[in-house]
Amino acid sequence: MIRRATLADVARKTGLNASTVSRALSRPERVNDETRRRVEQVAAELGYSPNIMARNLSRGVINTILVMAPNFADQALLPVFTDVLLGICNEAEAQGFNVMIQHHSASTIPPEDVVKVLNGGMISGVILMATDHWKAVPEIGSGTQPPPIVSIMVDMTHLGLTSVVAQEAEGFSEMVDYLVRRGYMSFAYVSGPKGATHEKIRCRSVMTQLTTHGLGDRLIRLEGGPFDMASGARAAKAYLALHERPRAVICSSDALAVGFMHGIIAAGLSVPEDVAIVGYDGLDYSAFVTPTLTTMSQPSTEIGRSAMRSLADLILGQASTAQLIALRPKLLVRDSA
Amino acid sequence: MIRRATLADVARKTGLNASTVSRALSRPERVNDETRRRVEQVAAELGYSPNIMARNLSRGVINTILVMAPNFADQALLPVFTDVLLGICNEAEAQGFNVMIQHHSASTIPPEDVVKVLNGGMISGVILMATDHWKAVPEIGSGTQPPPIVSIMVDMTHLGLTSVVAQEAEGFSEMVDYLVRRGYMSFAYVSGPKGATHEKIRCRSVMTQLTTHGLGDRLIRLEGGPFDMASGARAAKAYLALHERPRAVICSSDALAVGFMHGIIAAGLSVPEDVAIVGYDGLDYSAFVTPTLTTMSQPSTEIGRSAMRSLADLILGQASTAQLIALRPKLLVRDSA
DNA sequence: TTGAAAGCGCTAACAT
C-alpha cells in the first residue's frame, strides 16, 4: 500500500514548516495569502487531507457518537429504529458529529460495553436504543460529570440518564378512549415480548384505562411474542379459538396488528365488522394494508433528532442534569376500527 | 470533565515503565505473571482502558469501515438496506471491524466524499449502498492499489470496484417465466424511480423475457416513482383508468406491489382473480398482506455479509482484483399470482 | 507571519 500524503509531505514540498502548513489549512486567516495559496495548491496535488485520528488525538477532542442497538430476535433493525436513526443522522450532521452504529448481538446491552466504548476515546457519547434491564449507570472513569449517554424509547432518568421517549401510556389510553367512544365493549390485547419494558407499559395502560371506563373485566390478554407479524398471526389463531371473541383488539405494535389482521381475514372474518383492530407505531405499511390500520403514530424521527440534540448538549457540557423528553404520539383513525 | 486515566497513569501507579504496562495489556504472555497481575489490578482501579485512536495511530492500523447509504426521498433506510446492514454488522463483528454508517443526504454519493473519508485515516474501507451515477473511481492518494471500496446492489466492476449484487435480471426473467407458465397473456409493469440503475435493469429484463415468449407487445408500462407504497397506490389509479387492463402486474419492488394491491382492492377488484400481482424483494410484510404476495426474495443479509467479507479481504491485502458476486433471488409463490 | 519544540496516548524496535 502506497503511503498516504501527510502534513510533513506537504511541508517538505512547499519548503514550509509543518506548523505553518497546519495553520494554513485550519486557520487560513492567520497566514500569508501567498503562503496559503501555495499550501492549498500542493495539498491538492498530493491529494492530502488530514488524518482525523491524529488531529483528534492532538486536539483532545472527538466528534463521533455511537448508537447501540440491541438485536431483537436476530432481526434487522426494527422499522421504528430506522426512522429514529434517520433523525439521529440528520441532527448529527447538523451538529458536526459522525455516527457509528453498533448492532449489538444480545437483546440487552451490557453496561460494561458502554464503559469500554466511552473509554476507548473514539466516541464522545452514546445513544442507547430501547435498552432494558439497566440496573445502574456505568461508572466512567472517576469523573463526576454525567456520562454522555442518552436513552431512546426507554425512560432511564431514574438512573440519571437523559431519555427521549414516546408517551406510550398516554397513547394507549387514548386508543382505549377512542374504542370505548366508538361503542366497543369487549376487548383483547395482543401483547409484545414478555418482560419488555414497552410491553409492560402498554399492557398496564390498556388495563388501567379500561378499568377507568368500568370495563376492566372485559379484557382478554393474548400472548403475542416478539414485535413481528408472525407473532401477530399466531395470536390470531389463539383469538379464533376463543369461546367468546372480543369485538375490539388492541395490538401492542403495528407489526403485530398486521399479522393479526392477516390471520383474522384468512379465517374469513371481516375487519372491522367482526373484529376491530388497532395497532401502534404508525409505520408506513399500516396505511396500505386492507383495510387500512387505525394506529397511533410515533414521532420516531423527531425522537432521534431530539436525542441527538440532548447528547450534543451533554457532550459540550451545556447540560448536566438528566431530563425526560416525552413526545406525544398521534391517533390515526383509519378503516380497521 | 475529569481526565481519563492513561497508560502513563497506570505506569506511574505501578512504578513500571509505560511500555511494560502496554505489553502487559496487549501481550500478557510476554510479561512476568506477577507484573501482569499488578497491572491489571491497577488498571481496573483506575478504570483504565486504552485510547483507541492513539493505539491506531501508533500501530498504523485502523479497523473501522464506513457504510455510505444514500438518502432516497428523505426516507429512512429502506427495509432492504437494513437487512443488508445486519449482514454487514454481523460479519464485521466476526472480523473485528467496527462499522460506521453515514446516511448521506443526497441520493447519489459524490466520489470526493469517499476520498475524503478514506483519507481521513479513521476508515479503512467503504461500503457503498446502491449508489448510482458513479463515473469513475476516485483517485485515492497516488497509490496503485485498488481503493478498499465495495459496492452493494449496483455492479461497479467496470470501474474496478468489487460489487455484491442480487441477480435482478435473472430474478425478473424468472418471474416472467412463472407468470407465462401460469397462462397470463397480458402484462403491466410498475416501474420504480426513473433513471435508477435497478429500475433500468428490472424493466429491461421484463421486456426482454416477455419478448422471448413472443409477448413483447403485451406489456404496458406504468410509471411508479420512488420505491414506496404510495407510488404503488398511484400506479393502481393509472391502472384502473386503462381501457384494457392487463391481467398480470409485475411491480419493481414489494413496497410498490403492496401499495398497488391496496389500490386495486380498494377499487373493488380482487386479487388474483381480476389481477395477478407480483413484487420483488421478499420483505417480511409481503407474507402478511392479504392476499399474500408472490415475490422474489433477495438474500439481503447474505449480500451484506458477503460484501463485508470482500471488503475485509481488500483491506488486508488478500484480494486485489475487482470481482462480481451475484446472488440469486428465490421465487416465493404465494396467493397474489 | 513563520519556525522550533513539545506533546496528545500509545506501540515497537532496540537495549539491557
Add this chain to the structure above:
DNA sequence: ATGTTAGCGCTTTCAA
C-alpha cells in the same frame, strides 16, 4: 523480563 527511545500525524504554545 523490563526499560529506553523514537515515533505515528497533527496541533499548539512560545519565540523569533
